[in-house]
Amino acid sequence: MFSSALKSISATNITANYSVSPNSTSAAGPWKIYDAKKKSTGKAYSVFVFERKSLEGHGHSMGRSGASSFKRSVEDVVDRLKKEASSLAKLRHPSILELVEPVEETRGGGLQFVTEAVTASLASVLQEKDEQENTGGRSSRYVTEDSDGVRRRRELEIDELEIQKGLLQISKALEFLHENAGLVHGNLTPDAILINAKSDWKISGLSFCSPAENSTKPTSIHGINLHEVLNMDPRLPKTVQLNLDYTSPDFVLDNSLTPSADMFSLGLLSVALYNSPHRSPLESHGSLSSYKRSLSSSSTVPSPSNSFLSSRPLPKDLANHVLPRLIARRPAQRMTAREFQQSEFFDNVLVSTIRFLDSFPAKTPSEKSQFMRGLNKVLPSFPKSVMEKKILPALLEELKDRDLLSLILQNVFKIIELLPSARRAFGDKVRPALKSIFVVNAKQGQEKDAARDAGLMVFLENLQAAAENSSGKEFKDDILPVILAAIECPTHAIVDAALKTLPAVLPVLDFSTIKHELFPVVAMVFSKTTSLAIKVRGLQAFVVLCGGSSDGSSDDGLNGLGADRKAPSSSSALDKFTMQEKIVPLIKAIKTKEPAVMVAALNVFRLVGQVADAEFVAMEILPILWSMSLGPLLDLGQFQARRAGP
Incomplete structure (x- = not known):
C-alpha cells in the first residue's frame, strides 16, 4: 500500500504535490501503479512506485561474499529501473508512456515517478482475464475512481478490435524507437505495455533498452551487455530480469542487438493476446537451457504447422500473413515495424476508422467532412469500450473545428445512443463540452454564425437524449444555458427549434x-x-x-x-x-x-x-x-x- 510506503519516504516533490490513492490499481513488472491527482489542478495521473525491499527479501542466508555480490546485483537493478524512467523523458511519442515527473529516490532506497493517467498494464489485464475465465466471469478485483469521486470496478475489454488497435499503436512506438531513435526495446512483454484512460496502448518498460548495433543515431541511453542480462539470477525476482518467454533468439543464440529482435517479441506478444491462458507460446521458466531446447525442436517452436502453439484459433490474416514474418528465426525474414502497420491484419473498416482519427489533424477539410458523414453508419459495429474511450474523446477534441461542428455532434449523440454507460459518458465528457462551445466560448452579441447554428440545431434535435442522461442540477447548470442561448439566437430557425423543445425541458427543471x-x-x-x-x-x-x-x-x-x-x-x-x-x-x-x-x-x-x-x-x-x-x-x-x- 502506498500509505505504508509513505512512512519510509521523506517529503518529495511527488508526495508534496500529488494526492495518491492508498491502494495500487495495477502493476507493471516491479512497479506498483497508484492513481493520483495533482493537488493544484485535480488532474488525474499515475504514480509508479518501486520498493527496494521487494529485492532484498530474496537475499537471505548468504555468506559475506554472497551478500556483497547480491548487493551489487541489487544496485544494478536499481540503476536499470532509474534508466527506465529517465528514458521515458528522452523518448517523446504518442505511443510511448508520457513522463510527467522525473524519477525520485525514496528514503528507503526505492523509486517513484509520475506519468499520464493509466488504467492498467497489459499484463494485469491479461492476468485478470485469465482469472475471470477460470472462475466463470468473476467481477474485476480492481476498483477505479471516476472524476466525480464515484468508485466502480475496472472494466476490461480485450476484444478483436482492441487487440488490433493496440498492436498498431505499439508498432508505431517501435517504428519510432527503431528508425528515429536508433534503439532496441529489448524486453517487449505485456508488462512493458500500459493502457491509458482512452484505451490507448503505450510502450514503457525500457530497463533493457539499448542502442542498436551499427546505429549512427546519437543517444544518451546506455546500452546493455547481453551476456550479463541473459545470466538469470535466482536471487532476484523475475520481474526485474529479462523475460526469456518474449526474447528473440537474436539475443540468446546470436548475441545480436538489432531492431528485428523486437519484431520477434511482437510476434510472441501477438500470440499471447489470443492464447489461453494469455501467455507466450515460448515457455522457458526463466532458464536459458530450456529456452534453447525449445528452439531446437520443431514441435516447440511456434510456426504455422502447429498454429503457433496457440490453444485458441488465431485470426486468419495474422496467422497466414503476419506471424510467419515475425516469428522467423532469421532477422532478415522479419517485417519491420512500418511493414507490420501495412499488413493485411489491419485491413478492415474499423481499424481504418481508428487510423483516420489518429491522423485527423493532417487531413484536408474535404476528407474530414466525408469521414464524419460516413462515421455514423460505422459506429454500431464498434465495441462499446472503443466508442467511449477512444472515438468519443477524439471527436470532442475536434469540436474546435467550427465547420465540422454539426457533423461531429451527430456522431457524438449517436455514440450516446449506443452506449450502455451513456449517462456516465455524457456527464464526464459531452455535457461540459456542449456548454463550453455554445455558452462559454460563444461569440458575443447578435452576430449570425452559420456553423454554430448548425451545431445548435443538432443539439436541439437531440435534447431528449441530453435530458435523459442528466440530473436536474446537471441539466440546469450545463444544458439550460445552451437552450437559453438558442432561444436568444438571431437565427429564427434556431429560436423556433429551441421553443419546440420545452415539453422535454420542463420535466427536468x-x-x-x-x-x-x-x-x-x-x-x-x-x-x-x-x-x-x-x-x-x-x-x-x-x-x-x-x-x-x-x-x-x-x-x-x-x-x-x-x-x-x-x-x-x-x-x-x-x-x-x-x-x-x-x-x-x-x-x-x-x-x-x-x-x-x-x-x-x-x-x-x-x-x-x-x-x-x-x-x-x-x-x-x-x-x-x-x-x-x-x-x-x-x-x-x-x-x-x-x-x-x-
Whole structure:
C-alpha cells in the first residue's frame, strides 16, 4: 500500500504535490501503479512506485561474499529501473508512456515517478482475464475512481478490435524507437505495455533498452551487455530480469542487438493476446537451457504447422500473413515495424476508422467532412469500450473545428445512443463540452454564425437524449444555458427549434428555475420578435409553460389545444400570478391582427382561464378576446372559436 510506503519516504516533490490513492490499481513488472491527482489542478495521473525491499527479501542466508555480490546485483537493478524512467523523458511519442515527473529516490532506497493517467498494464489485464475465465466471469478485483469521486470496478475489454488497435499503436512506438531513435526495446512483454484512460496502448518498460548495433543515431541511453542480462539470477525476482518467454533468439543464440529482435517479441506478444491462458507460446521458466531446447525442436517452436502453439484459433490474416514474418528465426525474414502497420491484419473498416482519427489533424477539410458523414453508419459495429474511450474523446477534441461542428455532434449523440454507460459518458465528457462551445466560448452579441447554428440545431434535435442522461442540477447548470442561448439566437430557425423543445425541458427543471430563468427569456424573445412565425411559436411555448400540451397543434391553432382542458401541472407549469400578471399583458400588447397569432393566443387564454380568478377573466381576458374577435382577417371558424372564449 502506498500509505505504508509513505512512512519510509521523506517529503518529495511527488508526495508534496500529488494526492495518491492508498491502494495500487495495477502493476507493471516491479512497479506498483497508484492513481493520483495533482493537488493544484485535480488532474488525474499515475504514480509508479518501486520498493527496494521487494529485492532484498530474496537475499537471505548468504555468506559475506554472497551478500556483497547480491548487493551489487541489487544496485544494478536499481540503476536499470532509474534508466527506465529517465528514458521515458528522452523518448517523446504518442505511443510511448508520457513522463510527467522525473524519477525520485525514496528514503528507503526505492523509486517513484509520475506519468499520464493509466488504467492498467497489459499484463494485469491479461492476468485478470485469465482469472475471470477460470472462475466463470468473476467481477474485476480492481476498483477505479471516476472524476466525480464515484468508485466502480475496472472494466476490461480485450476484444478483436482492441487487440488490433493496440498492436498498431505499439508498432508505431517501435517504428519510432527503431528508425528515429536508433534503439532496441529489448524486453517487449505485456508488462512493458500500459493502457491509458482512452484505451490507448503505450510502450514503457525500457530497463533493457539499448542502442542498436551499427546505429549512427546519437543517444544518451546506455546500452546493455547481453551476456550479463541473459545470466538469470535466482536471487532476484523475475520481474526485474529479462523475460526469456518474449526474447528473440537474436539475443540468446546470436548475441545480436538489432531492431528485428523486437519484431520477434511482437510476434510472441501477438500470440499471447489470443492464447489461453494469455501467455507466450515460448515457455522457458526463466532458464536459458530450456529456452534453447525449445528452439531446437520443431514441435516447440511456434510456426504455422502447429498454429503457433496457440490453444485458441488465431485470426486468419495474422496467422497466414503476419506471424510467419515475425516469428522467423532469421532477422532478415522479419517485417519491420512500418511493414507490420501495412499488413493485411489491419485491413478492415474499423481499424481504418481508428487510423483516420489518429491522423485527423493532417487531413484536408474535404476528407474530414466525408469521414464524419460516413462515421455514423460505422459506429454500431464498434465495441462499446472503443466508442467511449477512444472515438468519443477524439471527436470532442475536434469540436474546435467550427465547420465540422454539426457533423461531429451527430456522431457524438449517436455514440450516446449506443452506449450502455451513456449517462456516465455524457456527464464526464459531452455535457461540459456542449456548454463550453455554445455558452462559454460563444461569440458575443447578435452576430449570425452559420456553423454554430448548425451545431445548435443538432443539439436541439437531440435534447431528449441530453435530458435523459442528466440530473436536474446537471441539466440546469450545463444544458439550460445552451437552450437559453438558442432561444436568444438571431437565427429564427434556431429560436423556433429551441421553443419546440420545452415539453422535454420542463420535466427536468424545478419550478423556480422555470419561472425565474426560462420564462423571462421566452417572454423577452416573444415581446421583441418581428417574426410572425416566432410570435406564434412563442404563444405555443406559453401553452406548454402554462401546463398545456403541444401535441396536435398546427400553425392555425384550430385543431387540438382548444379541446385540451387539462389542468396545469404544478411541477412543470407557471403559477397563477405569472400567468395573470406576466403572460396576459404580453398578449395584450400584441399589435398584429394576423389570425394565426390570435388563434394561438386563444389557446393560451383557455389555459389561463382555468386557473385565473373569475374577476380577472371578466375584466382582463374577455375584453382582449372581444377585441381580437373583431379582427378583419378572421374567417368564420376562427371567429366562432373566439366567441367560445376560454
